[in-house]
Amino acid sequence: MKKIQYEKRLSGLRAYIEDHGLTGALITSYENRRYFCGFTGSSGYLLVTRDHVVLITDKRYTTQAKEQTVDCEIVEHSQDRLRLVADTMKRLGITSSVMESGMTAGEYFSLKEHLGDHRTVLEDEYFLELRMVKDEWEIEATREAIRRAEAGFDRLIPRLKIGMTEKDLADELHYLVNREGAEAMSFGTIVASGARGAMAHGFPTNKVIENGDMVVVDFGVMYDGYCSDMTRTLLFGDISQENRRIFNLVLESGKRAVEAVRPGVHSSEVEAAHRAVFIREGLDDYALRGLGHGIGLQIHECPRVQIGKDTVLRPNMIFTIEPGLYFPGVCGVRTEDDVLVTESGVENLSHTPHEIHIE
Structure with missing residues (x-):
């Protein structure tokens, strides 16, 4: 798929971030990861800010991720993946974010612990509405x-x-x-x-x-x-x-x-x-x-x-x-x-x- 198509999709996500006074987004579901960056692996965390797109995944998928994504930084995690996600969010300046409400409770509370003072908005319906009109x-x-x-x-x-x-x-x-x-x-x-x-x-x-x-x-x-x-x-x-x-x-x-x-x-x-x-x-x-x-x-x-x-x-x-x-x-x-x-x-x-x- 062409770069311009992913940029258009990301613009909808970035509009949500801007409209809600947030600084980033954390995407965890397979469907939304694929929609916003093209990655088809079964495991990964996609971080989106106004200027950056970062995909965190494990060694099974790093080569695949580099081949499937466009203008996306690939970060490989090993054991403590959620700490790496939190550290990457801090590196990108994400102090408040939208996250998918389908995330497991274990992941959510672990991330909150690593992130400290961090405002979170949980969302699902918006992503479905964004994907409702097909390109x-x-x-x-x-x-x-x-x-x-x-x-x-x-x-x-x-x-x-x-x-x-x-x-x-x-x-x-x-x-x-x-x-x-x-x-x-x-x-x-x-x-x-x-x-x-x-x-x-x-x-x-x-x-x-x-x-x-x-x-x-x-x-x-x-x-x-x-x-x-x-x-x-x-x-x-x-x-x-x-x-x-x-x-x-x-x-x-x-x-x-x-x-x-x-x-x-x-x-x-x-x-x-x-x-x-x-x-x-x-x-x-x-x-x-x-x-x-x-x-x-x-x-x-x-x-x-x-x-x-x-x-x-x-x-x-x-x-x-x-x-x-x-x-x-x-x-x-x-x-x-x-x-x-x-x-x-x-x-x-x-x-x-x-x-x-x-x-």
């Missing part, structure tokens, strides 16, 4: 993650049959997306057939997929650190008339939501557009309280498209639209696309058909 590079990485997920899923469909297990389906899917260049799964794959479909996060079991089952398959892959997220409810064999009605309502709900997306619209309006379909049919009690979530370096990011949360949509936001209906002991249906807010409307980044029959 061109992030959008392309997300497109690639979606492309690889869909290519593997396309290859899966001809291999599916009544009588296989949920776990068979998941194992085959994992193999195929890996063959398409996915670097990892974004989260634990969900496969839930028949009555198990009512469990929104039902992980695959040895349950056999039977004739007439609707099977919820929810998965995603990562490419260059960025996540995709897709759900399709597969129709196996002869689907009952009532299940077909439920399936069609979920598809209609998703369509209405996508049509509502455009810059300047509130996320609550998109959520309401999808929910209106379920309210019309008297089925809202069988829906979840949210429609979707942002995706990026994490599988759940801002914006949150759910009841009680509201965000004005802006160009280059990427989030999921995943309506569903869940009937305990009977069945469940969900469909999910990843959408990009454009300057004039919306682009659906997902291209896999929503209706797929397995005979």
Whole structure:
């Protein structure tokens, strides 16, 4: 990635430092370290001031850190890493800082002891909001993650049959997306057939997929650190008339939501557009309280498209639209696309058909 892109990202962090009267920032999470400096190692402390960026990591990663970062001082720690972090903060003149609230209590109190009289602001939401609007590079990485997920899923469909297990389906899917260049799964794959479909996060079991089952398959892959997220409810064999009605309502709900997306619209309006379909049919009690979530370096990011949360949509936001209906002991249906807010409307980044029959 180019230096100018990291400088733009750091400018948002530096604006927070300035606005809150602080002298620096300490970044400890993998996602935010990667976002602000490009480092992909599993261990490190990133210090940012108005004029400096310093990454403290251990000997396993020093060569990697020098290759991945731009205009970033690399400091190698050995045993007492938190003392070195505190000493480096003092060297940089950081007397007050923003830290991520996800830091462990042990690290936080140890640092406070080493730092002495030091004002600390704990923050998480701001970082998520900063990452909410994607740059061109992030959008392309997300497109690639979606492309690889869909290519593997396309290859899966001809291999599916009544009588296989949920776990068979998941194992085959994992193999195929890996063959398409996915670097990892974004989260634990969900496969839930028949009555198990009512469990929104039902992980695959040895349950056999039977004739007439609707099977919820929810998965995603990562490419260059960025996540995709897709759900399709597969129709196996002869689907009952009532299940077909439920399936069609979920598809209609998703369509209405996508049509509502455009810059300047509130996320609550998109959520309401999808929910209106379920309210019309008297089925809202069988829906979840949210429609979707942002995706990026994490599988759940801002914006949150759910009841009680509201965000004005802006160009280059990427989030999921995943309506569903869940009937305990009977069945469940969900469909999910990843959408990009454009300057004039919306682009659906997902291209896999929503209706797929397995005979």
